[in-house]
Amino acid sequence: MVQHTATSVVTIERFIIEQERLHPEATGELSGILYDMGLAAKMIANKVRRAGLADILGATEHSNVQGEIQQKLDIFANDTIVKAMDHGGRLCAMASEEEPGIIPIPDNFRTGKYCLMFDPLDGSSNIDVNVPVGTIFSVMQKITRGRHGELEDLLQPGRRQVAAGYVIYGSSTMLVYTTGQGVHGFTLDPSIGEFLLSHPNIRIPDEGRYLSVNDSYEGLWDEGTKQLMRKYRGLEGGRRPLSVRYVGSLVADFHRNLLGGGIFCYPANRKAPGGKLRLLYEANPLAFICEQAGGAACDGVTRVLDIQPTELHQRVPLYIGSRRDVDLATQTFQHHSELVGA
Ligand code: AHM
Ligand code: MG
Numbered sequence: 001m002v003q004h005t006a007t008s009v010v011t012i013e014r015f016i017i018e019q020e021r022l023h024p025e026a027t028g029e030l031s032g033i034l035y036d037m038g039l040a041a042k043m044i045a046n047k048v049r050r051a052g053l054a055d056i057l058g059a060t061e062h063s064n065v066q067g068e069i070q071q072k073l074d075i076f077a078n079d080t081i082v083k084a085m086d087h088g089g090r091l092c093a094m095a096s097e098e099e100p101g102i103i104p105i106p107d108n109f110r111t112g113k114y115c116l117m118f119d120p121l122d123g124s125s126n127i128d129v130n131v132p133v134g135t136i137f138s139v140m141q142k143i144t145r146g147r148h149g150e151l152e153d154l155l156q157p158g159r160r161q162v163a164a165g166y167v168i169y170g171s172s173t174m175l176v177y178t179t180g181q182g183v184h185g186f187t188l189d190p191s192i193g194e195f196l197l198s199h200p201n202i203r204i205p206d207e208g209r210y211l212s213v214n215d216s217y218e219g220l221w222d223e224g225t226k227q228l229m230r231k232y233r234g235l236e237g238g239r240r241p242l243s244v245r246y247v248g249s250l251v252a253d254f255h256r257n258l259l260g261g262g263i264f265c266y267p268a269n270r271k272a273p274g275g276k277l278r279l280l281y282e283a284n285p286l287a288f289i290c291e292q293a294g295g296a297a298c299d300g301v302t303r304v305l306d307i308q309p310t311e312l313h314q315r316v317p318l319y320i321g322s323r324r325d326v327d328l329a330t331q332t333f334q335h336h337s338e339l340v341g342a
Pocket of ligand 2: 122
């Protein structure tokens with residue numbers, strides 16, 4: 001990695017170019033995808049910042065000649081990403097949490113060797129109460145031979161991702177990404193409209209401070225999950241208790257734990273036996289980032305990045321964060337399955 005001092009101002013463009021130069025074989029296509037995602041993020045950030053004004057402005061617009069209908073923000077985010085990405089000649093297919101099937105590249109545009117998967121506005125139900133939301137994305141390389149990407153290209157295990165990132169629209173807007181050479185965070189400077197390198201080479205502490213879980217589902221958890229949560233809380237097993245922090249917006253919960261150490265859990269429960277979160281749009285990209293930062297991610301048994309996806313909108317239980325906290329999940333579930341098997 002090119003070293004920068006804390007005082008040098010490094011835009012995301014400069015950083016990506018410098019990273020690319022370290023790889024003479026790079027064609028620049030991946031860098032192009034990252035720039036374009038940065039642009040889409042700025043457009044979404046701009047809209048999210050004005051979300052609280054929607055009703056006032058909407059009412060004014062209503063009496064206007066245009067009579068523009070206020071679009072739901074997650075649909076806006078989805079369309080913004082599709083339009084920012086479909087014409088660059090770098091992608092052969094896209095898939096979004098907001099759309100049922102593959103999003104093809106229109107015939108009048110060139111296609112490339114990468115596929116993009118994304119959750120355009122995660123946690124969007126939080127928008128109305130001014131809680132941070134985020135965009136999550138994942139890039140895979142195409143494996144089929146045709147011009148357009150196919151389902152097979154999208155349904156590859158997460159360990160084959162070539163890039164992944166998220167944008168958090170919080171008190172400031174940040175873009176955090178990895179291409180497999182560490183995790184780097186950029187903060188949007190709104191006065192110049194640029195993402196500036198603010199968090200080079202992020203490392204997650206081995207053991208966390210925070211536990212993020214929605215424990216209103218406790219009555220629906222199995223015994224293994226209940227015991228694991230007691231361990232995290234220091235009620236069993238003699239561990240130092242973790243502090244509970246749950247925003248209910250995955251990107252915000254993950255981001256806090258990535259910087260401060262901790263674990264985010266969305267366990268399977270009786271009503272959601274596969275968990276809630278999506279493997280391709282949420283778990284895989286964050287698992288790649290987390291591992292690159294020195295952390296881990298599993299579904300309770302299997303490393304997330306080793307799961308073979310079978311459908312685009314597949315769900316997965318998720319335990320992600322500091323390595324030792326994730327290990328405790330695997331050990332606890334293994335112990336329970338041995339007891340049940342015995
Ligand atoms: P969404 O993709 O419909 O926004 O749902 C995902 C969100 C995550 O951001 C968050 O971690 C989770 O749902 C919260 O779910 P719950 O309210 O069941 O705790
Ligand atoms: Mg989501």
